[in-house]
Amino acid sequence: MPETVRAQTATATISGVIQDPSEAVLPGITVTARSISTGRTRSTVTDETGRYSIVNLEPGEYQVRAELSGFQTAVRNGVIATIAGTSVVDIRMQVGAVEQELLVVEQESLIEPAKTEISRLVDSREIESLPNIGRNFVDFVKLSSSVAPGRENVGGGPFKEPDVGVGAAAAPRLAFGGQTELNTMIQVDGADNIQTYTGLPRATPSQEAAREFRVLNSTYLPEYGRALGGFVNIVTKSGSNDPDGSLYYFGMNDKLNARSILNPPDADVLRQNQLGGTIGGPIKKDRTFFFFSYEDQFRAESNRFSQVILDNISALNAVRSRFNLQPEVLGQLRTNDYSQFLYKVDSRVNEKTNVAFRYNILNSQTHNFLGGGGRASAASSTARDNDTGDLALVANVISVLSSRLVNEGRFQWARRRFDFESVLKEPDLEVSNLLITGKSTSDVDYYREKRVQVADNVAYSARGHQIKAGVDINNLRDRARWDLFFPARIIFPSLAALVSFTLASTAGPVNFWWPVLTGATHPGFTVPFRNAVPAEWRDATFHEIHHSAYGFFAQDQWNATSKFVLTYGARYDFETYPSRYIPQKDLNNIQPRLGLAYTYRTGGVLRLGYGIFNDRLVGSVGQLFTAAEWSSRGDPPAAKLLFPNVAPVPGRFRQVTATGPAAPPATITFLTTGKPPLTGVTSLTDNFNARIKTPYSQQASLQISQQVATDFAISASYLWVHASKIPGHGANLNAVQTGVLPSGKPILGGRIFPELGNFHVTDNIGSSTYHGGTLEGQKRFSHGISFHGTYTFSKTMSNVDSMTNLADFPDGPDMRLERALSRQHVGHRFTFAFLAQAPKSASVLRDFRLGSSCRLKAEGRSTCSPDPMPMRTGIRCPTVLACLAETP
Template identity: 30%
Template sequence: MRLQAKLIGPAAAVLALLLLLLLPRATAAQATTGTIEGQAKDAQGAVLPGVSMTATNVETGATFHAVTTESGLYRLTYLPLGRYDVRAELSGFRTAVTEGVRVGLNETAVVTVTLQVAAVEQEVTVLAQVPIVQTTKSEIRRTYDERALLDRPVTTQVSGFAGRSVYNFATLSPGVTTPVRFDRAFLGSGGSNVIANGTTARSSNFELDGISNVDPEDNDYRVAVSVEGVKEFEVITSNYNAEFGRAGGAQARAVSKSGSNAFHGSAYEFYFDNAAFNWPGNPLQSQRCSEAERQQNPTRCYAEFTLNMFGATAGGPITRDKIFFFGLFENNVRRGENFASGLVPLRTERTPDTGSVEGDRIISEWLTLYPQPNRTDVNIRRHETNVPFDYDTPNPFLRVDFNLTNASKLMTRYDLRNQDFKITRVFPSNGGDIVDRAHTGGVALTHTFSPTLVGEFRGGYAYRRVDLPTERGFEAMPTVVVTGLGTLGSTSTQFPIFRKLYDYQGNGSLTWTKGRHAVKAGYDLHRTFNNGIQSDNVRGLITFGNGYGRSGIENFLAGTPTQYVATIGDVERNFRYWDVAFYVQDDWRIRDNVTLNLGLRNESVTDWSEQDGKTDFGYSASLLNLAPRVGIAWDVTGDSRWVVRGAYGLSYDRVNFFFLRSLQFQPPVTRTVTVLPSSEDEPLRIETLSPSSGTVASSPLTVFDVDPAFELGKVHTWNVTVERPITRTTSVRLSYVGSATRGLPATLILNRAEPTPDATFFDRQERRPDPTIGNLQRLANASDGNYRALQVSVDRRMASGFQYQFSYTYSRARDLASDVGFGSGDMWISMTHDADLLFAQTGDNSARKADLYGPSRYDQPHVWSFNFSYELPWKDQRGLVGALANHWQVGGTAYYRDGYPINVTCGENSSDCNIDGFAQDRPNVLDASVVGRQFQDKPRNEADTQVQHILPTAFDQAIAPGARGTLPRNQFRTDDIATFDMALIRHIPVVRDQRIQLRFEVYNLFNNTFAGAPNLSLATPDDFGKIASVSGNRSIQIAAKYYW
């Protein structure tokens, strides 16, 4: 039964969440803290109940208290990250103090205490010897502490203004694949770069301080998080506890730095000069140019711009032992130009002749937007220029922590990310003033009710505003497309886009320790708003193509469009969504060396509903989605030398709004009209153009809908892991990891043309079951996938100035559809005529699997990475030698990834080779020897770009009506990627705790290149199999920091 949730405004949602925070039963925060647990025994090994255990934070003086149970067990929960002194006290025994216990994010430090009988009160202090392997949890995770985040080279040049983001580290974790370096996934529609264990680019969850950092549009992270403000970062890739959810893939979680009793801070600047700091790895790439070379041929030169990322941090006490602050300000500033080019009318093509005063006026205004050609040596119509492209991205951040009492702690945090900038393109009217601002904030209250009952209650707020307008002064101008010339007006028919996204969150948890059980229960509530204006062709799309016996340019001058497309109606939509989860988790130590992790989570979500009823997607709320989690951790020898773990869990992916974006504008509230000329003799006229002029196109309308039974996709995960320390600071882990995705979103194509013996390309519409419409594209839970992997991880904690992490993954990923956002790139539409219909009517997916099941777009069988930091050993030299040789450090990141799968696509009959009314078809194979080929040939000159590495004659496009091609999906691969980034760092002591750090960072040190993807479309046989580009080159970045 569909949930009819009452729609409430943002203010009411805030009030509701504040009330939830005040409920004493409030329970499921995503942990941003750590735990110390263990057992107290006497000298003979007997357990000691009633021992008072107190952990004191070394930096802030905050204290946390517990008492051992009848089994001698204790558990100190919700501990802020840092180092602790653990004090054990019991009458008649010497007090034992364990110093320097490190508490990491979502980690459990096991501290076993042995108390000696004493006649008088005495105290024994020992240095912590905490096991470096997890002995009580069954999840698979990788953590990066503050030192690792700051010592590794992290570029400022990542796309999306996300330079030096902590999320760049997620791609180094075992089981994570991403096809292109640290960038976001290669989806035209967004998606994240964290693709874990066979899930998708929209299957990961992102948090900062336990507050969601997810953009509901694409399920990507909302804002980048600077490494300068992060205390610790973790990526949980498999089998997380029941307290984690809202995704079937990875949990990428960062905790910000906090203040302490000591004042500390930094100031820094990273600098990159694109023209001076790049070295091409291949003659086909952009080159370093002299000024004369730049004037002669700017297209061959690196664009001239600079990036300055500068900032400062400061932290310390406001009131000693009570109130602490940490603040950060960072700005990424780009100054310079981008190269731009386009085709323009000749000097002899600048006089309109529409036959009317109004028509001449309109065309004359548009003609003035075209500059004169200035590169006639390349093309007689070509115009080239450098256009300014500057931006600033100021990011203030403030966190304040309060030790209210010994029993209560409070954290507050606010973050602003401002990414406003102006886009300037080759023609006036193409650009716009972009606004992209995000505010996030949160509070967290931790309270100890008793030594065995502790709670944490959290509230969060996130807001993002995105404006993608048309250029100022051209707000109402349509997009004008002239065959043979560059486009005027906004280059995207979707502009303007004005979007405001809100997410109000309330979550909390209670942890109760009883005997051998540590039970945690909780909830996680989100109220999300997606308000905005966005629609294709709302300003109109006017096309001047070939027609009426004239060329496109001649029609432009005559004011006679060949097509006009306009969206009519209300394009404002305001969507709402509820997301509520409850869970319970029991970590049960059934023996001293065996822990069971038992959990159950239920996730309830509503549909995306429009507040004024303008859109109804047609699917219902999903209230019962039980997610069991079970795991075991076995300390085989009882001394943390060999640990065996295993787990199974069920999680659910979210319905992010991208899946529904193309369905949000529906008749009768909104409709798109295509106007064509009534005949060749009655052309459309620019001065009278309107949706009622000419003839409304009779071409059938493509219909979009959602399966009424649409629900959350399921992700089953499991692992078997063996881990052991090989030195005091280094551990090795071997895992068998698997996942099975079931019912992930995919598109079905219904109402296809029926196959008949005499079928032709031109009678497709007549052969449809309902000839009054075109294709019916239905979003449904139609994709399944499977993943198996062997994962190896070696981690060395910092010791003797050396720290490193290594991971290797050998995997196999297969699915039916990797992501709806791939469009034709992934070939996720079944060619078999009745396969989609069979699934829509009966749920039988066998025909679709026979056609589509193959390598996932994310399938990269071999992936490895290695990152390290090393303080060079000659750091204690004296005199002149010491002045030159001391305090040097190197850091680096190396990685390798196999190429990702790609497809060959049909070209005949507009890529609809089986003439069923839908394109994206695969051909038949004539030469089986080409199947499975990887394209690794890197072109070095223009002649190389004309080489056909695979010939179109290897394929046949004559496919029977309604049948599928014999070429399976995703049978070819792009080139592999391998690179090594290095940072050379010099520390210069100033006075006491002050020092200067100088950094010289080299990216792709060995200047490796990799071939671009070939053209595999049979629609362009002359270019088929050609590789036109090469990626990868060496670049440098320099930086200076001052620490105090």
């Protein structure tokens, strides 16, 4: 029986034991695996224990032949080698002439008896047939257990990259084991497919270009690293000896869809046209192949506005008209158009060397995307335009050094550019937690990351051991622009205070907030506002940082007996950052891992494992380093009195405020003349611990799987994830109590060192714990039907959900008081996927396919994003019980 036992990167393995009719092992057997699609062959010889292993194979269907003089040639057809897996093909040879062949058709095992991790394979049949409204195949990951949509960006904050794209332009937010989407690693053809500036994935291939992928909820192989949550391993399609291709079109239109209750009848547009094609085939038969895919999307839909905007549009425009600001509109159209192509060439250079090259690029433009990061209801004046460019060049070389020794080298050069320019440059007038107008604050305005990745590993197989060791080096160069609160952020205590504000008002805003270049005098703006940042300060809003990551691993998979498999090894990672930020590297990052699988009966397996998983030093480089570069006050001597290990970064800007009675006149003067006050009070300063450590998680899992029928299997599993040293903002270390609220809560109105403002330090203060149990059922595709269903009951507790989320500023220094249900908590989650296909013999519905997928979840409480300013409200959201189903 073929079974998946090993989670390699983008390749597959075929292995097994060969015996004679008396069950004695047979050394010296020549075993050959031939790819059905490309005709390529790889051979090895069984060792003295009768074992063989053929590693680093391209996923696909294979024929396996075993030959030895005096025995019939044994042939196994239909062997399926999958990404991140090993198909075990044990063969019993029969005595006879070599010319005689014994043919057997293999069938995949549903329970994967020797697999030590909890994972799920999503194959080409599901990718091609399951419905997917967003047309981004990575969304199928959410049909796996312990995976949920990431919510790290909920509530807003600096460098929360918005979901501006649809389809292949979308950056999937996948959260594993109760951790955030910034703790997930996505790989395409073995190369890292994330960017570190905001921490989200780069563009993935189109759905038509993906062959299959594996979702690793927990894996105990050390070759996987730099993520404390989970992993997604994707392999793209390749050409074959048989020319093949496709043309496709997918359309959506408001005329065919239900109208949204959130939009007025005259502002409910939805149009999406997605079209493309693929073609692949041989350049030289059995040797060199190509694959090409191209996809275009044209999408337009009406922006949705909250009821507070719909009900008060006239009043909002009246106040904007008084100060010569652009009016708000309701019929605003948001568009998202992109073009994407992928070209891949695979070639067998000689009998011992295979090479593959992939080049893919995506260009996406989005217009009128509402800014604000979800902190409050965004009006049309917050609209931003996005231009995204994402490309990657990946090369793989597999060299067969001997029948037991194989080397794999990989190179990647990638670049992602994300431009998020505000359409209007007018000040932000907002009602905290309720409404945002004007140029939205916090949103990143531009970033570009370049990555060079070089990796190499060597695999050796003998006597039931599959030993592998390797190195992975990444060099990253980031450049970004952040306008933050330019030109100004003006906060009103209520909607009534905003709409009643006039040129003669003595009340209204409670906080007028404007940035000033350190050591400079604000030059002011011309009115009406045409630029967000004074021209002479423009260069100061750009920030560059270069950093590198190094990873090393060694591992062994030991097939101790036919029933017992053990995987063990260790990984070591470290990163380098400029010494002005991190003068002392965190080098204590050894990660031991252990997994085992035991076949307790035919069709039944018990698997368990434990491992330590280090993440990157920070999930988002921008959230830590650029935020500090902007507004840190770690350089004065007084800063070290508040926090001795504070990084001595002199912030480029001062965040200055005029509060209380000074706010209304400052607002009126600024809106009418463009001139801010000459003086103010220093407010928020972003600082961090120069000795910040790498966060990590401990993971442990237990799973029992049982195949109860030929095509049906069930399993029950438990997953525990405990994350430690999570970076988060600490409390205001510069605060002095000046009174007490009626509730008994202290009023922290004073400052020890007024020039340092609200002194917050990012440090390893966070932790998170996830407990999850899953029941799973799966039917193999047979008789025209397949299905897969999971139910997960889980609980996630944490005291930090995001490094810079406005909702996560603690009230005091005791982080134990912040521990509560995590924003990532999903108490109950059910997924179900169903496929049906009419037989070829049907006269009318021949090969007709029907697919359906469903996801339901019940969430717990969540906390609204309170503003960290003195007028902080601490409003709590009501309990939410959401049950969402999707059956396109």
